[in-house]
Amino acid sequence: MKINSPLEAYKFLPQTNCGECGHTTCMAFASTLIDRSGKTKDCPPLIKEKKFAKKLVELDRLLAPEIRQITIGVGERAANIGGDDVLYRHKLTFFNRTKMFFDVADNMDEAALVERVKSIADYKKFYVGHNLLLDGVAIRAASNDPAKFAAAVKKVAEVGLPMIFCSFNPEVLKAGLEVAKDKNPLLYAANKDNWKEVGELALEYNVPVVVSVFNDLDGLKTLAKTFAEAGIKDIVLDPGTYPTGKGLKDTFTNFLKIRRAGIKGDTDIAYPIMALPFTAWMAGIADPVSASYWETVMASIFTIKYGDIMILHSMEPYATMPEVHLIDTIYTDPRTPVAVDSKMYKVGEPTADSPVLFTTNFALTYYTVESDLTSNGIDCWLLAVDTDGIGVEAAAAGGQLSAEKVKASFDSAGFDLKKDVTHNTLVIPGLSARLQGDLEDALDTRVLVGPMDSGRLPGWMEKNWPPKK
Amino acid sequence: MAKKVKLSEITDMFKGMDVTSLEGVTIEGDIEIDLSGLGGGFDPMLAALIGQESAVLAQHFSRLAGMFGYPVGIGVPAVAPATAPAISPALAAPKLKDLIPAKFDVANIAEWTTQIQEVPIGNTSADGGTRGKRVLLGGEKALPFYFDAPMPNRNQVTIDVFDMRIGLAKAVKENYDDVMDSPGEWAKKNVEKFNADMITIHLISTDPLIKDTPAKEAAKTVEEVLQAVDVPIAIGGSGNPQKDPEVLARAAEVAEGERCLLASASLNLDYAAIAEAALKYDHDVLSWTQLDMNSQKELNRKLMKQCNVPRDRIIMDPTTAALGYGLDYAYTNMERIRLAALMGDDELTFPMSSGTTNAWGARESWMVSSPLKEDSDWGPREYRGPIWEIVTGLSLAIAGNDLFMMMHPTSVAVLKQITQTLFGMIETEQVDIAKWIGAEV
Numbered sequence: 069m070k071i072n073s074p075l076e077a078y079k080f081l082p083q084t085n086c087g088e089c090g091h092t093t094c095m096a097f098a099s100t101l102i103d104r105s106g107k108t109k110d111c112p113p114l115i116k117e118k119k120f121a122k123k124l125v126e127l128d129r130l131l132a133p134e135i136r137q138i139t140i141g142v143g144e145r146a147a148n149i150g151g152d153d154v155l156y157r158h159k160l161t162f163f164n165r166t167k168m169f170f171d172v173a174d175n176m177d178e179a180a181l182v183e184r185v186k187s188i189a190d191y192k193k194f195y196v197g198h199n200l201l202l203d204g205v206a207i208r209a210a211s212n213d214p215a216k217f218a219a220a221v222k223k224v225a226e227v228g229l230p231m232i233f234c235s236f237n238p239e240v241l242k243a244g245l246e247v248a249k250d251k252n253p254l255l256y257a258a259n260k261d262n263w264k265e266v267g268e269l270a271l272e273y274n275v276p277v278v279v280s281v282f283n284d285l286d287g288l289k290t291l292a293k294t295f296a297e298a299g300i301k302d303i304v305l306d307p308g309t310y311p312t313g314k315g316l317k318d319t320f321t322n323f324l325k326i327r328r329a330g331i332k333g334d335t336d337i338a339y340p341i342m343a344l345p346f347t348a349w350m351a352g353i354a355d356p357v358s359a360s361y362w363e364t365v366m367a368s369i370f371t372i373k374y375g376d377i378m379i380l381h382s383m384e385p386y387a388t389m390p391e392v393h394l395i396d397t398i399y400t401d402p403r404t405p406v407a408v409d410s411k412m413y414k415v416g417e418p419t420a421d422s423p424v425l426f427t428t429n430f431a432l433t434y435y436t437v438e439s440d441l442t443s444n445g446i447d448c449w450l451l452a453v454d455t456d457g458i459g460v461e462a463a464a465a466g467g468q469l470s471a472e473k474v475k476a477s478f479d480s481a482g483f484d485l486k487k488d489v490t491h492n493t494l495v496i497p498g499l500s501a502r503l504q505g506d507l508e509d510a511l512d513t514r515v516l517v518g519p520m521d522s523g524r525l526p527g528w529m530e531k532n533w534p535p536k537k
Numbered sequence: 538m539a540k541k542v543k544l545s546e547i548t549d550m551f552k553g554m555d556v557t558s559l560e561g562v563t564i565e566g567d568i569e570i571d572l573s574g575l576g577g578g579f580d581p582m583l584a585a586l587i588g589q590e591s592a593v594l595a596q597h598f599s600r601l602a603g604m605f606g607y608p609v610g611i612g613v614p615a616v617a618p619a620t621a622p623a624i625s626p627a628l629a630a631p632k633l634k635d636l637i638p639a640k641f642d643v644a645n646i647a648e649w650t651t652q653i654q655e656v657p658i659g660n661t662s663a664d665g666g667t668r669g670k671r672v673l674l675g676g677e678k679a680l681p682f683y684f685d686a687p688m689p690n691r692n693q694v695t696i697d698v699f700d701m702r703i704g705l706a707k708a709v710k711e712n713y714d715d716v717m718d719s720p721g722e723w724a725k726k727n728v729e730k731f732n733a734d735m736i737t738i739h740l741i742s743t744d745p746l747i748k749d750t751p752a753k754e755a756a757k758t759v760e761e762v763l764q765a766v767d768v769p770i771a772i773g774g775s776g777n778p779q780k781d782p783e784v785l786a787r788a789a790e791v792a793e794g795e796r797c798l799l800a801s802a803s804l805n806l807d808y809a810a811i812a813e814a815a816l817k818y819d820h821d822v823l824s825w826t827q828l829d830m831n832s833q834k835e836l837n838r839k840l841m842k843q844c845n846v847p848r849d850r851i852i853m854d855p856t857t858a859a860l861g862y863g864l865d866y867a868y869t870n871m872e873r874i875r876l877a878a879l880m881g882d883d884e885l886t887f888p889m890s891s892g893t894t895n896a897w898g899a900r901e902s903w904m905v906s907s908p909l910k911e912d913s914d915w916g917p918r919e920y921r922g923p924i925w926e927i928v929t930g931l932s933l934a935i936a937g938n939d940l941f942m943m944m945h946p947t948s949v950a951v952l953k954q955i956t957q958t959l960f961g962m963i964e965t966e967q968v969d970i971a972k973w974i975g976a977e978v
């Protein structure tokens with residue numbers, strides 16, 4: 069965005085402190101615009117009153133991210149890409165995590181195609197309170213036959229995931245568009261040979277489009293600029309992804325250059341970038357595990373350095389798991405630790421005889437512990453102590469986890485160890501063993517030190533629960 | 538980290554996780570092991586315990602390692618020719634008539650004014666030592682692999698050797714079983730078979746809770762390794778903060794003139810003793826802190842100002858947290874350190890080292906299957922572990938890390954292949970990617 073202080077945004081607000089946005093002052097609201105937690109549409113007067121119309125337009129322009137944000141697909145699983153303002157995640161955060169599209173070919177056997185698309189749609193990996201998912205389907209027109217391609221699109225569209233139509237043949241793309249008019253697919257791609265026709269399709273069907281020029285940034289910028297001038301707004305850049313050797317190094321360099329230019333204000337090339345780790349499968353690596361490893365390696369590079377959308381092939385769990393985790397890693401907001409609400413959670417169906425444990429409200433910690441308990445069928449009370457979202461060991465070392473903090477969290481949860489359970493006993497994480505004495509004093513309760521890793525709680529419970537009188 | 542784990546507890550823990558790979562591990566007595574601080578929270582026991590078990594897989598991985606070990610075999614496109622796209626004139630476009638030519642241009646980063654210190658490890662005969670080669674780390678004037686300035690030195694990988702037989706799973710054992718009673722042979726194998734640039738000898742038996750090997754005796758192991766291989770070596774203690782300074786000082790003495798990397802000086806032990814040994818006997822110091830840029834500055838400052846360690850003898854280990862277990866912190870910590878250094882913070886202008894083996898601490902890398910029924914299938918963990926280590930290492934390579942401490946041969950091979958590709962050393966035939974749409978995969 070073009071401005072970076074709340075004061076600059078404040079100038080464009082109604083300045084009445086009416087409070088309709090949920091903030092007591094316009095200035096407070098302005099700061100949410102700057103950290104991008106709030107949007108101009110959340111200020112009703114600014115949106116509704118005619119006299120602010122000009123200011124709204126101007127403010128939106130100033131607040132627009134440097135890299136254009138683009139939506140692919142429709143509905144619940146529509147994918148947003150781009151929208152970034154910084155080159156390093158610690159400077160703010162990266163927005164709109166890299167989207168992973170997996171390929172299918174239009175000459176695949178129909179049953180196999182449907183099955184593969186389903187497995188893309190159904191993939192999930194639980195991690196700190198949410199599911200890591202795969203994002204969409206890239207349909208390759210391997211047949212180069214419009215009718216075949218349209219048939220494949222029809223099948224894929226039924227599942228509802230965002231789609232990329234892959235062909236350099238405009239007739240093929242058009243056939244796909246005809247059967248999926250309202251699905252907002254991404255067209256891949258316009259290149260030096262077909263740009264007029266593909267550009268025309270993007271305009272006619274009002275869909276986002278990839279411009280593809282390999283290893284030639286002048287050429288890529290030329291196409292992007294030509295499209296923009298013709299009124300195409302949603303452009304994605306494909307500078308080519310070479311899988312090995314100097315080619316891969318050039319690709320890395322191109323990604324860096326494009327994103328740096330975009331963030332520094334070259335609006336002609338400030339668009340999301342597409343990476344194709346898929347090309348690992350063209351590198352002549354005979355062994356499929358090795359090829360898959362190499363694809364994951366390429367995906368990792370372009371997750372970190374500026375790939376906004378990727379086309380991939382391997383759906384082996386050892387490929388997808390590290391990929392979804394790395395994307396989550398790079399796109400986690402570094403400004404706030406991921407935390408859960410600090411309160412008393414019921415795990416399973418605890419009774420007054422069930423054990424009471426505490427952990428911290430750091431999401432990684434909480435969900436690790438919770439899943440260890442649930443998956444082993446242990447009914448219990450689990451208190452997430454407010455440690456400002458820090459894990460057990462770091463919080464104990466940094467002072468966010470102390471006997472007072474634990475007591476305060478019990479109090480605010482309204483849980484009384486002497487009344488709400490029959491045993492007046494608290495199980496604490498092994499890594500906070502040093503708090504045992506203090507906790508016994510502060511809570512006037514019996515404190516048992518649990519194992520260091522919650523994965524060992526089931527075994528520990530067998531030996532130690534119910535506690536001996 | 539002051540984690541104390543009993544071997545029996547580890548076995549218990551794995552039992553619960555349905556880990557079958559502990560078969561073949563004999564535990565004599567119930568020894569307590571201090572897992573603390575073998576460089577960056579490095580956790581060798583865990584890593585070692587979790588290796589691969591089936592012989593088939595071991596074979597598979599050795600093929601893989603062979604494949605990535607040499608810059609050949611990659612680059613021949615295996616693609617079915619796609620039909621050339623036919624463009625229909627009927628679609629001729631009214632709105633898009635002519636290309637609007639544009640030139641692309643982007644400037645180098647002006648603020649990157651300071652060069653990272655170049656630090657050598659290992660002395661050859663020319664430098665008064667007996668190493669066959671010298672490893673150079675650092676010297677960057679830009680973020681790694683960036684076009685702003687060529688990266689002068691490639692990344693290096695050091696592979697572990699332990700000074701005692703430790704519990705290993707079958708497939709790892711297959712790699713190391715014949716050499717585990719001889720640190721010298723073990724080191725040789727790492728170099729000759731697994732292509733290690735360096736060796737790290739971990740003197741873990743010196744821990745009072747393991748064997749309490751006297752420092753003097755541990756030093757003999759260092760001599761043995763120095764004689765067995767001629768690559769530069771890193772020397773690690775057991776992580777016991779009371780004993781490490783003594784152990785490392787003794788080791789430094791017998792390795793005089795070889796310019797080893799002493800791992801590690803940290804704020805919670807007598808770093809001055811380690812620095813003193815490094816200066817007296819001609820070695821480098823690994824400055825290790827835990828995910829905190831300010832502590833890193835503090836320790837570096839103390840090493841330089843208080844202990845007079847010259848700049849070309851300091852390497853930093855700002856701590857590696859695994860993918861899914863804090864890599865977001867570790868990545869950004871390294872990236873910030875490197876950016877601050879390039880922009881002139883001379884308390885941070887040092888090469889960095891990563892205990893990449895930490896990746897094996899992540900449940901995703903070693904658990905047989907997901908603890909959650911709802912998760913999609915996690916697949917065979919035999920393939921998950923190595924790639925978990927690779928992705929953790931590669932991410933940090935991009936953040937600015939120079940030296941990698943690793944153990945799995947496959948991970949080493951792939952990490953070397955990709956970092957050397959980005960470095961620009963790997964020549965392959967250009968693949969015709971334009972045909973990807975019709976590729977047969």
Ligand code: B12
Nearest residue numbers: 427433458459460461462465466497518522538827829863
């Ligand atoms: C990531 C990390 C950080 C992150 C913290 C991010 C966060 N939101 O928590 C940051 C960078 C902020 C950080 C900072 C610090 N850290 Co730190 N950090 C780590 C690191 C790498 C991983 C910790 C982690 O996330 N583990 C995963 C979570 C899930 O583990 P957990 O919360 O402990 O939960 C497990 C167990 O406790 C148990 N458990 C949890 N709840 C319960 C409940 C019951 C009933 C039971 C039985 C078990 C149980 O099971 C869980 C799963 O295994 C560790 C080193 C390492 N590799 O372990 C160092 C480490 C924890 N940090 C350490 C230190 C010293 C610090 C700092 C004080 C100083 C510094 N050097 O920077 C600061 C303090 C910051 C603060 N408190 O304000 C030390 C602690 C040493 C000690 N024991 O005293 C460690 C061990 C590093 C080291 N080797 O020295 N750190």
Ligand code: SF4
Nearest residue numbers: 086087089094097111
């Ligand atoms: S709704 Fe708009 S005018 Fe009212 S306080 Fe919020 S920002 Fe100010």
